[in-house]
Amino acid sequence: MAHGNWSAFLRYDETKGKPKITRSLLRRVASYARPYLPRAALMLLIIAFTSVLGLAPPLLYRDLIDNAIPNRDLTRLNWLALGMIAIPIVSGLISVWQRFLSASVGEGIIYDLRQELYTHMQRQSLRFFTNTKTGELMSRLNNDVIGAQNAVTGTLVNIVTNVIGLISTLAIMISLEWRLTILAVAIFPLFLLPTRRVGVILRDIARKAMEYNANMNTLMNETLNVNGALLVKLFGRQADEVQRFGQINANVRAIGIRRALVGRWFFLGLGIVGSIGSALVFWWGGRLALQGAFTVGTIVAFVNYLGQLYGPISALANVRVEFETAMVSFERVFEYLDLPVEIADRPGAVTLPQVAGHVQFSHVSFGYGAAGLALAAQAGESEEPAAPPAGRDERPGDAEESDPVISAPAPTLAPRLLALDDISFEIKPGQLVALVGPSGAGKTTVTYLLPRLYDCTAGQITLDGHDLRDLSGATLAHTIGMVTQESYLFHDTVRANLLYARPDATQTELETACRAANIHDFIASLRDGYDTIVGERGYRFSGGEKQRLAIARVLLKNPTVLILDEATSHLDSHSEALIQDALQPLMQGRTSLVIAHRLSTILAADLILVMNQGRLVEQGTHAELLAQDGLYASLYETQFRQEPA
Template sequence: MMMTHGHGGGAMFTFMRGDDKSKPNLTRDLVRRVARYGKPYAALIALALGAIFISSLIALIPPLLYRDLIDHVLPQRDADRLTLLALGLVTIPLFDGLIGVGQRWLISRIGEGIIADLRQALYAHLQKMSLRFFTHTKTGELMSRLNNDVIGAQRAVSTTLVSLITSAFQLVATLFIMISLNVQLTILALIILPLFVLPMRRIGNLMREIVRQQMDLNAEMNGLMNETLNVSGALLVKLFGRQREENAKFSDRAKRVRDVGIKQALIGRWFFMALGLVSALGTALVWWSGSSLVLQGAFTIGTIVAFAAYLTQLYGPIATLVNARVDFATSLVSFERVFEVLDLPIEIQDRVNAVELKTMRGNIQFDKLSFSYLEEQNDAPQLTQASASPMPGNGREMRIIQTMAQSVPGNGQKFSETFAPKATRRWALRDVNFEIQAGQLAALVGPSGAGKTTITYLIPRLYDPTEGRICIDGHDLRDISLDSLSRQIGMVTQETYLLHDTVRANLLFAKPDATQD
């Protein structure tokens, strides 16, 4: 079966979030959903956790070697022990580095694997979406979800989550060693903890909002690039001399992305400067109190040096864990944006026990069929209208005259169908009834917007009827599997679209198993 068609109109929609979702929420359901993608990599995750644990323990050894060097080796002038300590200070970083390489490999395998699975799931879901979805959604925003947001999700797995786990291991191990050295100094080091908590939560919430804003602005800029840099968009811009206006529009969006990036960098810089000051305060308190203990003979110089070294391993993990919820929630923004697409309902899909047609005679029947392009606008909360253009058949009374010319002598016939006047639902087709016998050639004749293209979209089930049904060989289209339907129907579009590939690849796109002849 072969059909030709023109263009169908449609309103343009874009992904936008309501105020209630302007901030990412770290919910159990969201965390569980992300965790499900890690299930196939459970063994690698266990090995990575083991590597992180070993690396955290190794990091505790050098300060103890410094203490031994200052308190025993130097006062006793023990050259042999000095050699062993020197070898240890070289061997330990080497061993830790090798473990770090293995840890990085494991984490990369996990992160890249999860993201590949997520990207494939997202692409497969988009392939199942109806034509209505693609005519109502900006392609650039979809590309942003498929590329930028998926990469952001990868950072959440490979960087943020690993940082949180590593910090937890380091904090527990470091506190254990510090308490064993001196309980009072450990308590003194923890006194400044509130100075970490208060600014970190405030800055963390602000950074979360900026990350979300940055992603939205990037998606908007990608949408503009996709609209104006494809063949049709570039042709339109050149024909109407809109280069200057489009450059200005793109420049405005690029500057907004730039400004948000600068804002994020400055806030981050101020944030880390504040953390540095708090850490310096804690270190000064420990050195002052520890030195007093040394002067009193209650503490050795090597111990205070080791204790000060452990402070750097204490404040870093505390800073990470105090802000863990906000930091993790910010990282999950990318997953959240990807899941928004994955959660979009599939409008056109196979029914249970759909019929698999091996061959098709080609008898087509439209039975009391009515169709509206915008019927699901109010049922799609994920899509918010950005601009609108009239759909075929909206706003006026229409008449379509469908003339069937004979392809086999004696099989010709004529018929016409008068459409209902404008209704509140804005019908593109209203109560259409006709039948085309197998072997007949049908020509749809009528003014622009009469519904010719709509009919050709309905037969291969690019859309489903709003009311009534379409039957092929006595089967309701919705009872036929989509795969068998696409194999039996051929379509020549009015606008030629070629893949960036060889001529042969384009010719074989519809039927990869076609022979050379």
């Protein structure tokens, strides 16, 4: 993707962004209604019919006053009475049909837009999610999509209804009395003058309201999930969070009040203009009636039509305001839909039916900041590097992960500009390779580049001789399995979380994987067994139980290449022993890249890679690295020697 697009996204200021309504925007909005054109056309025809049907009652009133009553025509009176009953019944039944069509079109557009937006978000790189608040994403998927739907169904229906009503009402009014019609039309400019100014004001208010609601969604999402609630309680910050929520909530309240007042003043102005027009027509029409220019029934009908004339005029004057306000929702949705996908399959991407698991890093460098951009530009790359996941940032001065076993401090150096700098190593099929080094050395970055969660800014990473960027995402997802230090579980059953790796797995396969991961007996002891709900983020289970479930899930996937952060020092000795036992079948016969924290794993490794300050400073076997008497030997002397192998 182009650097400028992502940079613009990160710097985007909601309060300043005011995209204009252009033809391209309108065409794009119309494209979402195109699949529903037949229903929309039928809906418009029904609207036209009901609008014309609604013009009949004043004509019935005129006939009643001018003919039925003066001529004492009872039959005519009966028919007129039946007509006054039938017209609203028929109009009401047809309007139900029209509402069904309108709802089906509107909900269809909501479905399409939300589905497209969610699909696009799923295709984004990990960096997108580390730089975007979850509450903001929820706001775009819910509030903004619904607002966009209202722009199509509500505003469009109002425009068509009022245009048809205005034209047909004018036609009948001209046929009744052309002089009064000209007088009634003369005040039309007074309806249109305030519209432009009010439209701009309400447009800005709508954008701010959406921003404030997104902020409120973000705060609720961060503080009302299990992790957030636990953090708030542990630090006793409930009152502070309530106060912070109150401030944001007050902004939502204030902008809502302002929107209501601006709208009410606008409609008050339109109402006053309508009253002026009605008074002029009454005054001039009364004079003409006194002169015998037309009948009493005609003026009664004309007065009724006057309300039907100014109603659509007011509505059409407000349509611009509604339309501009509704377009803000489309603009906000399109801002996300227009974000380029950082990591996508190239045209003709290769899908490998079988993978041996031969991995090679060749002069790989990767940077998160300006240095990474400069390096990518020199290498001719078009992609901007992505930021690391929250809490795992490896920028200068930040720690990579909690690493209590290997905790030797890195040498004090000037802040480095690259997270990885010219890394080269090879993992042969079936080998176990251990990554060791002080915290912040770049180990996690290496493990994130292999499954292509990010693309390197220089150099090349190959799998079985194929550049990762030439392989399909499906190949990488099927081939590479990863167990992270913090295992994530969905708020669902144990079975559903395991089946996420392989939806077609049988119960026997589930149990086999769980036995290998030393978790089956625990699951079987639960009241609901494999149908037990694990809770939000798996909080009903301990850390060791979640880790073993994650191992079972990867075993079920049966990947060729395994990436593992085997940190277990935060667990009790029993859970640690169970996990260490579970790792043996997991790594057996697979190409494994492990961020090693235990001496037993390091001694079992075919190759040890020693990282420091983003560089690969040493590599070899345990004996070879001890003989070099370098960083690894120092780590071994300070951390490993006391640990039983």
